Amino acid sequence: MTEKLLLRVLQGEPVTRVPVWLMRQAGRYLPEYRATRSQAGSFLDLCFNPELAEEVTLQPIRRYGFDGAILFSDILIVPFGLGQPVRFEEGKGPILEPIEDASGLSRLDFESFELKVSGIYETVRRVRSSLPQETTLIGFAGAPWTVATYMIEGGSSKDFAKTKAFAYRDPAGFSQLIDILVEATGQYLFGQIEAGADCVKLFDSWAGALSESHFESIVIEPTRRLVTMLREKYPDVPVIGFPRGAGANYTEFVARTGVDAVAIDTNVPLAWASEHLQTRLPLQGNLDPIALIAGGDALDTEVDRILEGLANGPHIFNLGHGILPSTPLENVERLVRRIRDHRS
């Protein structure tokens, strides 16, 4: 039986304390990250430099001893691997050459996918060999819907108007894109698992923007297919789903996708989550990243509320959204200590 605490929770094994890691734990709030970042050219250069990407993946583990190390990478590696031009501009976010409609799908190229993304697998292998043996290595990818929004909008978006309009007006063409993404994302996660990931997480950051019918067809259904692909090949590797902002749709997501665990965003009420979700699977979450910036008593109160609210079932402590660059280092220290000292 594994001594990896986080993996044990995901596999339904008993544990003596709540494991913790933080979304975006390798990132701009860490001075050592900013130092390493300055050694790389573009953001994608950093993602595809296995030595530097290994270093930034390990930095938060060295500093805080988190129970999980998440691969340092980006959800846009999949469109990049499919040949869509992707770049990151400082302060502007990602910029892609947008796919306007189904005819644009012919520009995607699956042939060279594995070659293009192989640098990421090398990072996973390196992290695997240098990570403390009690630390769970988390691979990840963006979920098809969220990745599709970037591919179609050409970057970030407020209302996903182009993506949704595509899906409403040409459901068959849109399904083709989703099918390509399911396939590529599955391959990509296979590669990460073969390279040493203990579990994988699917980030569906914009799941909350969808109507119930689109949530069903563009979030639940493709996620279910991805989980099935992964389960068939790697039955022991847990999959964490994160349909951020899904609200009351979280129950359907949990009931029907087959994920092994679900991450809940900051908005999700604990008694409801405990009753409707945690009775089925482990929950991960859901501290407000701004409470971590605020620190002090407010932070302690929120941490305790979450630890107690989710004490009736398996729980991995995390934020409800990524850690913000302005987070004081000592507040992260305080958070980790408080979770470690907690005994329910």
Added chain:
Amino acid sequence: MTEKLLLRVLQGEPVTRVPVWLMRQAGRYLPEYRATRSQAGSFLDLCFNPELAEEVTLQPIRRYGFDGAILFSDILIVPFGLGQPVRFEEGKGPILEPIEDASGLSRLDFESFELKVSGIYETVRRVRSSLPQETTLIGFAGAPWTVATYMIEGGSSKDFAKTKAFAYRDPAGFSQLIDILVEATGQYLFGQIEAGADCVKLFDSWAGALSESHFESIVIEPTRRLVTMLREKYPDVPVIGFPRGAGANYTEFVARTGVDAVAIDTNVPLAWASEHLQTRLPLQGNLDPIALIAGGDALDTEVDRILEGLANGPHIFNLGHGILPSTPLENVERLVRRIRDHRS
């Protein structure tokens, strides 16, 4: 008994068809709005010009015969009335001189509030007298949390970091601001009701960003106090709540604020809403604004799904979010016709 169909639904009276209106129905998608807009100087000038504001309030009623006319105004009238400098820049959204902390509250001035906002009441009076008698006149205000975010951030925000940090670090000071907003918003809605509003709606556009504990203290509690103020003075004037993005927190909102009806955003699943919310009060919503842009069969399918999904209780058809400027006029026509032709 009133012949106003929308008001009848809000008052729990039987109706023969589902009433419809659209959030932001007076706005940039209408050529006649753009023509009137060009006659005013700033956006605030338009809000405070009763003649022009009346005109744009009535334009969508003339064109589509919506069952409700919502006052043309803005949720930032309240901070403006409290003396906080507010301006709107084309394409940039609102800009306010931000309140950084509790000491900034002393700059707010309640004394001249009624004088400053009285132009809005004049618009309501004018609309009241020119509106068809079957059309319900909807007054509105921003809910305290959402208005507070603009007052503290100084405009729009992605993560509400300053506002939440204020609330976490200085709960007493933040409560002072919320108290001021409850008081001012109550007065402001009294004024609208006295001028002729049949019902009022509280827009809490950013309610979904809050943790459960803040949702309780900054959304539910102030809304409950506002509803109590309104109910005591105007027991027959229904209040519609709209805690957008509240997810599973919608149930607590409905159970504890005392609102007469609740607007649901696009993400809310219908069977869940029907079972947990509509059994308690009328629901308003929740078409995806992008389905309205897409039009055609996709629009019809979504409209029918919503009409059927909410057919077991009182329902007012609306979008789940405001209508977008790029919405084709003929799609709105198609929507209204489809709702009117529907018999459950």
